[in-house]
Structure formats: structure tokens, C-alpha cells
Amino acid sequence: MLSICDTIVGYATYIDLVRPLIEGKQVISTGMTKEVDRVDAGIAAALEGRVTAIISSGDAGIYAMAGLILEICQKRQLPLKTAGGPGAPEALQIEVVSGIPALAAGAALLGAPLTHDFAVISLSDLLTPWETIAQRLSAAAQSDFVIVLYNPKSKRRPDNLQRACDIVGRHRRPTTPAGVVTGATRDNQKVQLTSLADLPRAEVGMQTIVFIGNSTTEAYDGFMITPRGYAGKYDIARGKGNLLPGSDNQNA
DSSP, X not given: OGGGOSEEEEEHHHHHHTGGGOTTSEEEEEOTTOHHHHHHHHHHHHHTTOOEXXXXXXOTTSSSHXXXXXXHHHHTTOOEEETTSOOOTTOEEEOOOXXXXXXXXXXXXXXXXXXXXXXXXXXXXXXXXXXXXXXXXXXXXXXXXXXEEESOOOSSOTTHHHHXXXXXXXXXXXXXXXXXXXXXXXXXXXXXEEETTTGGGSOOOTTEXXXXXXXXXEEETXXXXXXXXXXXXXXXXXXXXXXXXXXXXXXX
């Protein structure tokens, strides 16, 4: 997709990641917390007729730029059309290109922590009040979801991971497996398997995503496994798909 673009807009760190792919193109980069400025610049370039990409890490629709782009267009009442879809000639064509979110990349490196239901919560209170975050953490923990934490810690939020673990710990045993993945698929990649009790002391940063298991999650030979429930229906230890006594043949 970048090959057909005239203008590339993004956070400076992400621009550096794709620098070899965007030689000869106009590049607009800004620092942290300048998301609105980047979207403004991208929309302006597109309205001037330039094919423009606003890039994000992971997936553009998960804690990233797609939502802000569409929200700004909505607030400004800009006419839009989807790629290949109908729309007025003057409409701005928007296409959200899917990527690999950190929760998927991190889960793959840990094994299979997300095989059953899970909740994803950001610990950044820059845009969401901590009271709301705490309520969501408590509800997810009580509901026995595997919990995925984005933005676990920063210089301005050094204690939020500890606070989150304290909330989750009211509903989970201290030995609950937890996974910490930093820089998934990048040169600085680091994978740690720990427990809920030890999680606050794990090495985390702005490129880290955290996984906290549910009541059934187990750690095995360096992997984090959340069972889907097959062992309650099939004799998986013996294999051959044998049903356990009392089990039926229906699959969900």
C-alpha cells in the first residue's frame, strides 16, 4: 500500500521503521502526543489530491489512528466514501488497512493465552479517567476473562501496573500465569513468563503488552496456555478424539 502513496504521515518512531519503503515520498512526522496534528496534516494532504497514508504500529483500528481519523472527519462533516464504494466526487476516500495487533503478535510468542474469551484494557489515563479503567479491570477480573493490558507503564504513569495488579489480584490467585512481551517481532523483542504476584516487578515499557491469565490458564515449559474446554469433553490425554463419559457429540 505504501508504494502507491505520495505522502506518509506518522509518529517519528514508526516512520523510522518503514524508512526503507518510503524513499522519495513526502514524509510528515511528529512526536508523541501529536496525534491530532498528524491527522490534520494527513487530511489536508488528501484534500489536496495526494494519496496519503497515516501509519500506526500494530493494527490501525486498535488503540491507533483509524478511529481519530474518522472521528475528526465526522466532527468536520467531511463527506466520505469507502475504497471502491459509492460516494460524491468530492468525497474523501478512506481505507483502513488491517495489521497485526500487539495482542496477536504477543500471544503467539507466549503460546496460546487467548484461546478463550479475553478483555483488552489500556492503562493509559491520558484520555480515559483512572476511575473508568479501574472499573473495567475489576469487571473483567470478576468475569474471569484473560486480561490483556496495553500501555502498562510510562514515566508519567509508573504505578499504574501495580494498581492494576492489585485490582485483578482481588479476584485471581497470586500464582496466576502472566506474560510480558516487549517489542514483539522487532529487534528489541523480549518475552517473559511470570505470575500475577511478580508481574509488577517485571521489566515493562511503552512497547510492552501484558497478559494476565484466567482461572484455567496454565504455564507449561515456557508457554502460556488458556484451555478452550476440550479436556472437559474429550479424553485428550489418550488422544483419538475419545469422548469422556457423559459428553455429547455437539461442538460449539
